Amino acid sequence: MSDHLQQYLIRNAPYYRPTSNEIALYEAAYALRLPLILKGPTGCGKTRFVEYMAWKLRKPLITLACNEDMTASDLVGRYLLDAEGTVWHDGPLTSAVRHGGICYLDEVVEARQDTTVVIHPLTDARRILPLDKKGELVHAHPDFQLVMSYNPGYQSSAKDLKQSTRQRFGAMEFDYPDAEVESEIVAHEAGISRAIAARLVGVAKRSRVLKGRGLDEGISTRMLIHAGSLIRDGVNPVEACRMTMTLPLTDAADMLNALQGFVEAHFG
Amino acid sequence: MSDHLQQYLIRNAPYYRPTSNEIALYEAAYALRLPLILKGPTGCGKTRFVEYMAWKLRKPLITLACNEDMTASDLVGRYLLDAEGTVWHDGPLTSAVRHGGICYLDEVVEARQDTTVVIHPLTDARRILPLDKKGELVHAHPDFQLVMSYNPGYQSSAKDLKQSTRQRFGAMEFDYPDAEVESEIVAHEAGISRAIAARLVGVAKRSRVLKGRGLDEGISTRMLIHAGSLIRDGVNPVEACRMTMTLPLTDAADMLNALQGFVEAHFG
Amino acid sequence: MSDHLQQYLIRNAPYYRPTSNEIALYEAAYALRLPLILKGPTGCGKTRFVEYMAWKLRKPLITLACNEDMTASDLVGRYLLDAEGTVWHDGPLTSAVRHGGICYLDEVVEARQDTTVVIHPLTDARRILPLDKKGELVHAHPDFQLVMSYNPGYQSSAKDLKQSTRQRFGAMEFDYPDAEVESEIVAHEAGISRAIAARLVGVAKRSRVLKGRGLDEGISTRMLIHAGSLIRDGVNPVEACRMTMTLPLTDAADMLNALQGFVEAHFG
Amino acid sequence: MSDHLQQYLIRNAPYYRPTSNEIALYEAAYALRLPLILKGPTGCGKTRFVEYMAWKLRKPLITLACNEDMTASDLVGRYLLDAEGTVWHDGPLTSAVRHGGICYLDEVVEARQDTTVVIHPLTDARRILPLDKKGELVHAHPDFQLVMSYNPGYQSSAKDLKQSTRQRFGAMEFDYPDAEVESEIVAHEAGISRAIAARLVGVAKRSRVLKGRGLDEGISTRMLIHAGSLIRDGVNPVEACRMTMTLPLTDAADMLNALQGFVEAHFG
């Protein structure tokens, strides 16, 4: 592996609690270097899963948070002016392609289409990345794999992935874990008792029913861990939930009241 | 602490009048380095609060007024041409991440989404800032915390924060203080008597009822301090209120009349 | 005062005819360094007033005509390429902030919001200008004051100032002077008799009634001075009015006829 | 006069046939250096008139054809990279302002508003041009005058001039000359007999009635001169009119037939 990618190796095992056979499926896909899409709601553990797999497979993980202003050059690289004139600098995708690694495009539907079209020749039998501006064809390193994530219940159709992109990928679906597993995760990550974690999960479950009924999303596992951590540090549970679960989720007064009602029902 | 950040240390205690347990809650959040959203109307003291907390925690405070044309590069940095060629210059967010400090994004909903997506890897367990253009992963300094503010009653939904951003943050809610506390603040800051301050607060309270009924916002605490300062310097109170409280608030003739009526009722 | 700002000092007293206590009010606001908004129709004397005050206070006046394409960099400065590499050049706002002066943003509602957001930290207790691209915090010189102008009856609501900007400012309202004062001004500025000036003012007053009834604006004091100057130089008054008062104001044939009718009623 | 502007002097008297006292009015306006708007349909002689006046006044004439993509920098100048680093290059407006000359903005309503706002401080008593990017205030040369033209029957209201711009200018109105004068012009310019010129003018007069009834504009004096020149060189008059008067004017088959009918009625 290239020295440059050493900083992208994950040295300590991330905490990941599997809920089904997703680890074996990912390994089968990686064996084929099949590019993958991870679908699922925000904060349910997609990023943590890919970190865990990168650690397990001992591959560097290069993560790119996609956004509307990211250009193809931000992915593949560009010429920069040096004392010697213009010098080519590989972008993060090119680094992963050239030296071997998992390139993870987080929230890929936020990217402009030019950034997704750029990956097409990497995701079929050719496994090449043409650096048009440099006049170079980079053949992918045998370790290279491409992974992308998005939240299908969230983006507008205007931002949907093109079929010609989708059909080049395998896909895995993620959701919040069931109550018992989620309580276990929250208790472990926040350092609180299973009983308190279960009460937090109870609030979250009720909020998730309101998705599409006034809320864009329910309360995520990540928010429960924030609440649990404040409770562990001595903050009053109702105030901790207000700070980390209800106030960040919505600005609508009626929704805030409903959510705070759930909190008081479990902690009042 | 890096020399570079010395200029961002607040050396004298800013005047801040707490209204509840907000100082303890902020301290608990800072102990976790939980990123925070401060919600509340314009001019109610959000910026003053974060200045006070930065002073109390003895951390540098790097404030960024967000706007539509701010790019991710304005936050993270860019290459600039030097006699030696292109040299990387850290942006203000990168300075805070690298050297430790509180980075405060004021009116964050005005920012383009690429500037908010850039902060995602800083606001989960990874606490990293990838400088994609430089090919560097910056691990956040232990002192680093991210704080953002916005006015929930003000921005259009088109500018709403994305759920995948919101759920990474804790939140605190601010509002104008109650009449007695607000009079105390205005009297202290403007150097006028509590009696006159109370009359100014009386005008403001009546204007705030008109919010959404012809006014976008009511008269803020900040405007009362402006009026009080002019009165202290000998300006006629009705003229002082017109200059600092009613004329700046609206251009609509009927609203100006109504507001000026409130002024005359209290000072006429 | 910095040598650089010497060119912005106004050496000769501009002609300004006060209509109320506006000079004293401005002086009280300047004593607090309260940022000011000047509201009023085009051509009624806002720019002349701020020139007069800058002369009276002996402060340099840096005027910026705002427009849609003005960027924050046009205000605060930018890096320019030099034989030595990139060198920072202060923009006009930064010059005024650093060396002390009145910075006047004319027709501020034409500016993009990023240019107005940039001034927020200058207009509260902090009085600082963060040069994000340079990594420098400029503390305002004690003489610095910010003044902006706009025409409230003119701009679309889409271009309205944000409340978070408005509430940082005091405001003063301007209008065309009453007939006698306006005649005095026109006579003085154009070098014509009070009698002829009064006839020009008569035409203007009738045109101003048509504002919102087919005209966007009435005839301004400035236009009367143009007409008066041509008359002084021997141009036929009806032709002078047509050249400077009616033809420039509108392209609509019926409005031109109506206005030319007013002219002939006073000069025919 | 600066050497640089020598190339903009008009050495030979342009042919111009006055139709009223427009030459005297222009001279009166120039004596005041009053900025002028020339209104009128395309091809009626506005540009020729300003060329004639520049020749008569012996002032250089700097003409700028305005368009949507012209930036303020195209007018005022910019920094260019040189062997010595960045060097400022005056734009054509700045040249005229600095060294004295008539700057003529042709079809000004096509320009973006930032290019028109840039001229405001040049068109009031200040007569200055702030080069914000250079930090220089250019005081206009005593010979400098600004002239703009547009076609009021043509542009959309979206492209209308702002009142704050209009009210700084005097205006003159142009139209096609009456039949006899127009025949004289066409005969002179094309080198044909008055009789044939009169027949061409007859066709044009009938086309101008169709303006707003299927045609955006009627046939201009310029087109008649084109047709006359081809006739002088031996081209069949009906074909000459088709090539230079009807085919260029419209693509609509019914309008082409109607126009060609007028041609055949006069030349068939």
Added chain:
Amino acid sequence: MSDHLQQYLIRNAPYYRPTSNEIALYEAAYALRLPLILKGPTGCGKTRFVEYMAWKLRKPLITLACNEDMTASDLVGRYLLDAEGTVWHDGPLTSAVRHGGICYLDEVVEARQDTTVVIHPLTDARRILPLDKKGELVHAHPDFQLVMSYNPGYQSSAKDLKQSTRQRFGAMEFDYPDAEVESEIVAHEAGISRAIAARLVGVAKRSRVLKGRGLDEGISTRMLIHAGSLIRDGVNPVEACRMTMTLPLTDAADMLNALQGFVEAHFG
């Protein structure tokens, strides 16, 4: 003639089959250096005609395919950075203007308005090209002529030429030739018999009736030459027509069936 333009001389006579007196008309227009618009459907021979005239007149021909992203700088030139600093490079229009030649703007309605406005001073009596960025006035070489083409049945009105542009030009109209002439052209160009060429023309004539009834355009002469060439090389005529005449023309299944029906009627 300048060495630089030698590469734009057309050395061998292009095949052109006149259909009327268009060659004499063009020569008369060129004698006046009258700028010309060539109107007509795609693939009917406009480009071939201007190539033929350039060859006949022994003038270099500089062709520019216009498009939405072409800027005025692409036409007139720009500063480029060199070892010596920035050096001006003439654009193709400037080359033709300076050294003499026919500049042909193909599909001019695709160009942005700034690119068409740039040519105005070249197309009236002045015959000058102001290089605003360079501060130079180029007087046109006596050989210079401007020619533009467009397809009037095709472009949207939003892309229509402005009257102020149109009225500066003469115009010539082109259409597909009549059946006999078109068969002669196809036979000559594809190297097939007149009989087979006539059958191809028969298919084209029927397709042209469908213009505006499901097809944007009918089959052009150029497509017939493609089909004829494949037939000459032994491809089955029905397959050759499908490859070069019907499949490229439309994606609509019903239209493809109708067109393929015409093919089978003539070749089945």
Added chain:
Amino acid sequence: MSDHLQQYLIRNAPYYRPTSNEIALYEAAYALRLPLILKGPTGCGKTRFVEYMAWKLRKPLITLACNEDMTASDLVGRYLLDAEGTVWHDGPLTSAVRHGGICYLDEVVEARQDTTVVIHPLTDARRILPLDKKGELVHAHPDFQLVMSYNPGYQSSAKDLKQSTRQRFGAMEFDYPDAEVESEIVAHEAGISRAIAARLVGVAKRSRVLKGRGLDEGISTRMLIHAGSLIRDGVNPVEACRMTMTLPLTDAADMLNALQGFVEAHFG
């Protein structure tokens, strides 16, 4: 052939299973250097076909994935800054034109129109590429051919190719092969039995019926190969189909259920 293009030669025969006389037709078109459009749904083998033909004809293949942000400069080349100043770098299209090769524009309807207009002079008798910015006319190498692909059932009409572009090209139509041939391809490419491949093809055929009835596209041959490969590596067939055929295709719950029903009908 130029050394530079050696990297674009395809050294090993790509697997391609012809379904009709498409190879002979392509060879006839290449003999004329007729530019070609390949139409067909995503994942049906267009790219594989052009790779096969490039290998068979022993020509380098330069593939460009088109997108909205690709500029004409990305195709033809640009000046880059070097120690010696600006130096011209040929773009991939120019390389193919200059040195001889097949240039393949994949998904050409995604490109902006300026990138397609740039190819016009290459696709008629002239076979030239004007490098306007460089002032050079490149005459195409005898081996050069242009090929473009798109999916006619997919793009919006707003992105349709212009007639003036279409009529310069021949076209070939592609579709999914019939069941037997498709099974053969899937079995060969995935290394599974014909029986299992036939079951995968059965699922795909049923999905393709839903095109336009809730699905944008049916399951492609490429997806079947992905599924087959996972099955070959021991993944449960229902899970393999879910990962590679149904989950990537759509996010709609009802469609996912229908598709998964097809899978279970064939593999349950």
